[in-house]
Amino acid sequence: MADLIRISEVARELGVSPSRLRQLADSGVIPSERSAGGHRLFDPGAVRSALAQLMSTSDFSSRRWSRPDWHRTLELSGLQEDVVWQDALAEALHDRMSQEGRSTAAYAFTEMLNNAIDHSGAEEVQVSVWISRVEARFEVADRGRGALPHLRERLALSDLYDALGELTKGKTTTDPDRHTGEGIFFTSKAVDVFTLESGGIRWTVDNVRRDQAVGASDVTEGTRVRWEMDPSTEIPISEVFSAYTDEDLDFARTRTVVKLFGFGVRFVSRSEAKRLLRGLERFSHVTMDFSGVEEVGQGFVDEIVRVWPRQHPQTVVEPVGMVGPVEFMVRRGLPRRDG
Ligand SMILES: Nc1ncnc2c1ncn2[C@@H]1O[C@H](COP(=O)(O)OP(=O)(O)O)[C@@H](O)[C@H]1O
Ligand SMILES: [Mg+2]
Incomplete structure (x- = not known):
């Protein structure tokens, strides 16, 4: 720190x-x-x-995210994300960020710029950087098809919230032949505060407060990704990778935040649980974070702790962050050991 x-x-x-x-x-x-x-x-x-x-107080935010220290509008056709980083940013940031900070920034920047190049369908991208002694902020914005509408359409999901839920799980991609669906997951966990806005929705991952939130955004066209980091961070990005990979360095572990999958603090039905669990068999270990959830119903719990694990024995689901009544329901729903 x-x-x-x-x-x-x-x-x-x-x-x-x-x-x-x-x-x-x-x-x-x-x-x-x-x-x-x-x-x-x-x-x-x-x-x-x-x-x-x-x-969320937009007046404050618009002042904070205006007048970047570095800004480019780049044509996407033929653009290479690593070349942009090397030629335009690596040197400029060299004396202003720690080595670990630069590695994390390079990873985040090239992943987010690559997304605009490979997925947005836009003609150009706007990239901006704000850098001072206490913070480094980055923005990559395009006016293309938008990450959430794109995911909803290509993965045949029912709405944009569903698309966001899938995106937060990791390993979610619309182009499995050429992509792995890791970029947004790891970037969102490697920086201090990450936001992705698309389709009028804002997803915030705050790793300082260890919280995630979904809210409204004025970004209705394309995708805008912003992140903030400590320029003098000593935390290597490898720490984030090792938290979610197994001995073979496969992306085998994920963390799902239950409250992102609903509109309130109550989770009752089996179908809500199914939405939350869909695709998680791609991981060997799932940490399921119940923070912020105040009430769960029997069907919801039964699906998560008994039915689904029985159908997917290769995946361990580990519930965390439970309080009072939620913990009671989950413990009660867990299959009893004999004896
Ligand atoms: N700028 C964007 N425009 C449109 N779709 C996007 C954009 N960024 C991300 N996406 C969607 O989100 C998915 C996940 O992105 P990411 O985590 O970087 O994984 P990957 O790029 O490996 O697919 C992409 O497959 C794509 O469908
Ligand atoms: Mg990507």
Whole structure:
């Protein structure tokens, strides 16, 4: 984790006025601490994460994501993502990010740019970078067919939320001959805050707060991907890969977030469970995160802990993040061992 920094520095680096920051810190929106001398101190990672939450107030967000330090509009025909990174960005970022930060940024940037090249059907792509001492932000945006509408159509899913659910599982691709469906999954887990917007929906993966959310977006055409990272991160991207791969380095483990698959905090029916479980037999280990879920029904639980595992013995489903009544229902639904 980076060192704690002063309010003036945070304000300067993030382009937020010190008075606004003080207000946000006082109201607890942005976490801060006090130094022995009484100065407010901020952890850049926590500030980035809190600001990402504020993005829903569009006025704040549009100021934050305007005037990039580096921007290009690139024609997609014949474009090569690694060449763009090498020729245009690698050097510019060399002295401004740690080695680990640059590897993660290179992975995320080339994967997201490749998606625009291979999947969007658009003619051009907009790429932007904001870089300061406390944060690095990237955006790759195209006006093509849109990731969620594209997935819904090609995988014959019922709606865009269904498409998003599939995308969050990993190994979801519309072009299995040439692609593996890993890019968005690993990118979303490797950076601090990741958002993908398409079809009027925004999916946020906040790895600082360990939370994911789905909300409304004004992006109705094409796909816009944004991510934020700590430029001085010491965490190697290999850590993210090893969390989701097995000894053979296969992408064998995934983590599904139950609350992304519904509209509320209650999950009752067997059909909801089936939607959640569809395709998870592609993995040998599934961590199923119940955080934010307040109530589950017997049919839902029975499908997850008994019926599906019996049909797919090669996949282990590990429920985590359960509270009170959810934990009770899941424990109760688990098949009893003899004796
Ligand atoms: N910019 C985009 N435009 C249209 N579809 C996209 C875009 N980005 C991603 N997708 C869709 O999301 C899927 C998953 O992307 P990704 O995780 O990078 O896996 P892969 O590229 O290996 O298929 C793609 O197969 C594609 O259908
Ligand atoms: Mg891809």
